[in-house]
Amino acid sequence: MMIDRSPRANVEIRDVGPRDGLQAESPVSVDTRTALINGLADAGLTDIEAVAFVSPKAVPQMAGAAEVMARIDRPAGVRFWGLVPNVRGAELAVDAGVDALTVTISACPVYNEKNINRTIEESVEAIAGVVEVADGRPVDAVLSCVFGSPYTGDEPTSAVPTLMEELRTRGVGRFTLADTTGMATPARIEAVISAVGADVGMHLHDTRGTALVNAWTALGLGVERFDTALGGLGGSPFAEGAGGNLATEDLVHVLRDAGSVPDIDLDALLALGPALADAVGHALPSRVMTHGPR
Amino acid sequence: MMIDRSPRANVEIRDVGPRDGLQAESPVSVDTRTALINGLADAGLTDIEAVAFVSPKAVPQMAGAAEVMARIDRPAGVRFWGLVPNVRGAELAVDAGVDALTVTISACPVYNEKNINRTIEESVEAIAGVVEVADGRPVDAVLSCVFGSPYTGDEPTSAVPTLMEELRTRGVGRFTLADTTGMATPARIEAVISAVGADVGMHLHDTRGTALVNAWTALGLGVERFDTALGGLGGSPFAEGAGGNLATEDLVHVLRDAGSVPDIDLDALLALGPALADAVGHALPSRVMTHGPR
Numbered sequence: 001m002m003i004d005r006s007p008r009a010n011v012e013i014r015d016v017g018p019r020d021g022l023q024a025e026s027p028v029s030v031d032t033r034t035a036l037i038n039g040l041a042d043a044g045l046t047d048i049e050a051v052a053f054v055s056p057k058a059v060p061q062m063a064g065a066a067e068v069m070a071r072i073d074r075p076a077g078v079r080f081w082g083l084v085p086n087v088r089g090a091e092l093a094v095d096a097g098v099d100a101l102t103v104t105i106s107a108c109p110v111y112n113e114k115n116i117n118r119t120i121e122e123s124v125e126a127i128a129g130v131v132e133v134a135d136g137r138p139v140d141a142v143l144s145c146v147f148g149s150p151y152t153g154d155e156p157t158s159a160v161p162t163l164m165e166e167l168r169t170r171g172v173g174r175f176t177l178a179d180t181t182g183m184a185t186p187a188r189i190e191a192v193i194s195a196v197g198a199d200v201g202m203h204l205h206d207t208r209g210t211a212l213v214n215a216w217t218a219l220g221l222g223v224e225r226f227d228t229a230l231g232g233l234g235g236s237p238f239a240e241g242a243g244g245n246l247a248t249e250d251l252v253h254v255l256r257d258a259g260s261v262p263d264i265d266l267d268a269l270l271a272l273g274p275a276l277a278d279a280v281g282h283a284l285p286s287r288v289m290t291h292g293p294r
Numbered sequence: 295m296m297i298d299r300s301p302r303a304n305v306e307i308r309d310v311g312p313r314d315g316l317q318a319e320s321p322v323s324v325d326t327r328t329a330l331i332n333g334l335a336d337a338g339l340t341d342i343e344a345v346a347f348v349s350p351k352a353v354p355q356m357a358g359a360a361e362v363m364a365r366i367d368r369p370a371g372v373r374f375w376g377l378v379p380n381v382r383g384a385e386l387a388v389d390a391g392v393d394a395l396t397v398t399i400s401a402c403p404v405y406n407e408k409n410i411n412r413t414i415e416e417s418v419e420a421i422a423g424v425v426e427v428a429d430g431r432p433v434d435a436v437l438s439c440v441f442g443s444p445y446t447g448d449e450p451t452s453a454v455p456t457l458m459e460e461l462r463t464r465g466v467g468r469f470t471l472a473d474t475t476g477m478a479t480p481a482r483i484e485a486v487i488s489a490v491g492a493d494v495g496m497h498l499h500d501t502r503g504t505a506l507v508n509a510w511t512a513l514g515l516g517v518e519r520f521d522t523a524l525g526g527l528g529g530s531p532f533a534e535g536a537g538g539n540l541a542t543e544d545l546v547h548v549l550r551d552a553g554s555v556p557d558i559d560l561d562a563l564l565a566l567g568p569a570l571a572d573a574v575g576h577a578l579p580s581r582v583m584t585h586g587p588r
Binding site: 003005148182183185186187188190206207208209210212213216217220243247250253254257258259286287288291293294 | 297299442476477479480481482484500501502503504506507510511514537541544547548551552553580581582585587588
């Protein structure tokens with residue numbers, strides 16, 4: 001495949017820390033979540049996965065999603081995403097005023113059943129229902145275990161093109177490929193992008209230290225959408241040994257140095273770190289947060 | 295520049311943990327150092343920076359270098375490198391039976407003076423002396439601060455081609471470009487390789503989380519020699535906030551998955567981790583050591 005190293009004008013970073021990051025921590029207050037989301041928007045993030053409309057019993061970290069949506073600032077040009085597991089969640093999300101919705105489905109049927117207690121077919125049906133409720137709002141299907149599964153090894157990768165095609169016929173217009181447990185490597189990023197094209201987002205975890213090299217490899221192949229989390233927060237509560245998300249500031253740091261400048265204020269991002277570390281009660285794993293930018 | 299992603303048959307990894315790694319820790323015993331070096335050779339490393347012949351007063355971690363050299367196994371096909379600061383060190387190293395020598399000089403004059411108390415010209419003279427004493431053994435000049443200096447910012451980068459040329463005229467046949475304080479990014483790796491060619495080694499630190507992406511970028515540009523340290527140990531005692539070396543196992547892990555297999559046994563490497571963590575008294579920063587290979 002052709003590798004393109006030229007600067008990019010249109011790299012789109014979606015900070016998923018308020019959802020995927022905080023979901024892996026002990027619950028923090030609505031105030032803290034609101035402040036984090038406002039801070040990310042102020043720093044220039046144009047896309048923020050702010051909330052999930054899921055059972056507060058199963059995921060207490062995401063309780064109060066409507067309250068969070070009601071209290072955050074809503075600056076022009078920022079899309080606030082809500083994760084929804086089903087039609088009921090989508091209805092709540094739309095009522096709460098989200099701009100766009102994420103849904104999840106796994107490329108690994110075993111992971112799908114263990115994670116969300118559904119067959120792939122049931123998940124596809126649920127997503128089709130969400131697309132209807134979304135009523136034209138963007139719906140992004142985040143495919144988990146694309147680069148490997150803790151249950152079925154490398155099997156899921158070959159299922160990705162068919163799964164994407166099926167979801168497309170059900171109205172999904174946008175896809176994100178997730179490396180849920182950090183099994184991607186540059187070689188596997190290349191193989192998958194070769195198969196499905198570069199019009200996808202990447203959602204990368206740093207379990208094995210490969211999040212940034214995988215993002216960079218994808219960028220070189222034309223991918224321009226990345227999920228990240230401030231401070232490298234995250235890890236799936238359902239996946240043993242899953243490391244944090246690619247840190248927003250680590251990606252912005254190398255992009256900026258390559259002349260690909262999403263309009264994000266790195267210093268403003270870093271200034272959000274201490275309050276976030278304080279809220280979650282531990283140091284953030286991001287290296288740029290720890291040592292500062294070059 | 296052309297990017298080549300094909301598998302490589304000749305990637306050469308030099309584990310510098312016994313020297314650059316342990317130098318950043320409280321001193322460990324000769325026994326521990328000997329066991330680490332033997333373990334690395336057993337795991338398949340063909341190049342190991344085992345010792346430094348420096349003042350035991352200034353660098354107590356490297357005391358007993360001759361004893362280490364006398365006690366390690368010397369399997370065929372493994373080169374044991376010794377770092378030497380001057381002619382006297384080179385004489386000791388040759389007497390102790392090292393196969394090859396590393397010398398250091400900085401692309402940043404200020405760093406050179408603060409680190410080794412010499413002007414660049416004095417360092418060049420010292421290295422010329424070492425080359426003579428080496429008597430045909432490989433001498434690798436490790437250039438520090440190639441991608442930026444904590445004292446002079448990006449200035450040192452432009453000095454690299456001239457410094458290399460001067461050292462070549464003094465008999466140095468091999469060069470390693472060091473990112474001493476983690477200021478390299480993929481864009482800077484490309485710029486430097488464009489200027490000096492790919493027949494260099496890379497010595498990368500993970501201060502800002504970029505060690506692996508920088509190595510991968512260099513590999514794609516034709517570089518085939520990398521300094522690493524088991525467990526990601528390291529950090530310069532002279533450089534504020536310097537993170538550990540690129541972890542040997544993190545590099546081997548992605549190389550192996552790309553079909554570029556240096557003949558290194560990843561499981562054997564990982565098996566060395568617990569004893570090393572125990573010796574240095576803290577967890578090792580490597581992600582693959584922490585979470586295991588994919």
